[in-house]
Amino acid sequence: MEKRRRISLRAVVAAMALMLSLGEAASYDGGSSGLSPGYYSKTCSNLEKIVLREVTKKKNETVVTIPAVLRLFFHDCLVNGCDASVLIASHNNDAEKNSEDDDSLAGDGYDTVNRVKDAVERECPGVVSCADILALAARDVVNLAYGPYWPVELGRRDGLISKASDVKGKLPDPEMHVKELAAIFDKNGLSMRDMVALSGAHTVGFAHCSRFKKRLYNYNSTMRTDPSFNKYYAQQLKVACPPNVGPTIAVNMDPLSPVTFDNKYYNNLVNGLGLFTSDQVLYTDVASKKTVEEFNASQDQFFKAFVDSMIKLGRVDVKTGSAGEIRRDCTAFNH
Template identity: 60%
Template sequence: MELWKLLLAWMGLVLMLRTGEAQLNPNFYQVSCPSVESIVRQAVLKKLKQTIVTVPATLRLFFHDCFVEGCDASVIIASPRGDAEKDAPDNLSLAGDGFDTVIKAKQAVEAQCPGVVSCADILAIAARDVVVLSGGPTFAVELGRRDGVTSRADRVTGNLPGPEFSVDLLSSMFRKNNLSTRDMIALSGAHTVGFSHCSRFADRLYSFNSTSPVDPSMNPAYAKALMRVCPRNVDPTIAINMDLNTPITFDNVYYKNLLNGEGLFTSDQVLFTDQRSRPVVKEFAADQNSFFKAFASSMIRLGRLGVKTGSQGEIRRDCTAFN
């Protein structure tokens, strides 16, 4: 290569690193911590043996982290003032087992590779691992994220999808994060292993509108089953599985349920009732491999949101606190 071209290439690399726009790479820790994925997998497996809640809790934690400030583990920061990201109303329902999974995995990684691997990367690996360990697709996790140095509760509002969202609102929010409507439908499939507190969907059972207390898009038998578990004024700590058929298996049954009017949230069922998203729901319901392929691709794209690389951010010693 001519000298001037070599110099330009080198200058471009330096600029890319300084601005934090270096590309993520599945082999980022090949030299500095080659066993990181194995270490995280063992920590996730150990936690999974303690509670199956590890699966949906870790996966949801990843989504909530990436949609606010980008995939930088800012959602894990604990503030003594109660004003960190995790303290926002939309994040109070995040299960502690998701946080514990990442914290334990970080401790295991630190014992082997101190000060090398970010909490953000550990969360991304753990999210992939819980999918695989519950029967879902595997995929190469892109690595090289650094941990964010900002975590504020007031930045959460309006940046996470709500259970009452329409397809338009869902698509708009995902589009803002460089994710397509197909990505949104595929990532919604994570609800196949999810759970929810009754308060998040009670309005669909008891106060949908002035003419119908029960959402008419809901299968009547399904609605009655939910009412038995979630009567009026039920204990707010009661939670139920979003997929009553195969709740601990990552599969395409979530989409089959939508065809039967058994989507727990409005934001689930609208994926089938809206004619624009219905074809993709039917595709995923009929072909699990198609869903798995789409989900894996969408998870990789999700993991690129707002990442800090190069000289941006930091590598936290403790996932719950800034250095």
């Protein structure tokens, strides 16, 4: 416990420094989005303490909570904005979470947000949106994994639409190259630098073998294995993921520090240890290579860029004011 307190104090100091160094995004005024870190200061003053408490409990039960919550936030924001539409459950399998592209989302992410929502509702009923809870939880899992801390802009309302058909083509795919990836981020007002910084979230988490087996066994008509793989890493992956491996087998995204949020991801790319095509191409493509090298050389620069990009991501197509609703249950619309 004492160690966690010291980390938290350092995180607050780091956040203050970041506010001074991140330029325009660090003003934390939400720009035209209408968001503000102090949005619930009068209506639910203990909100962030409640979220951190519940997220910490869940993370202590399973470390999968860290990447699961982070990916849930990404998937939510990149599909019709940060409005918690990915949390809606459907009896007809037609909600956003039922899309093929969201199959990879872990149940621990959903469970974490639902637990936090229940705790928040007990103290501040009908006040805090699920979208804001998800944004806070994403920040907290990063910090609990020894990553950066930042003030989260709040004031989002929950969306009223969740359709599986809305997801296709809006999320990065493991086999995409830089041009395709950049197009997705650009549509959401996110730059190449944002894309490379947010990809650094792959420093935590895991991936099922089916997501990258093509690179190992069926790369193209002349080469079975992607030559950009470090050959020793490829051998290790083939042991972990034989050709007939079952659908439940998974490996760490970052083989060096899989449960710590750090800049090792970029070192992995420099050394041919990127697990997905969409990871490794960030280093092999000249359009993104210099940014990878920058983040590999400096964890501080990566952390600053990641915070900047998370704030920008959290502003994508948000619902505020009278738009949307404040869900009583994150898995269902109020009406």
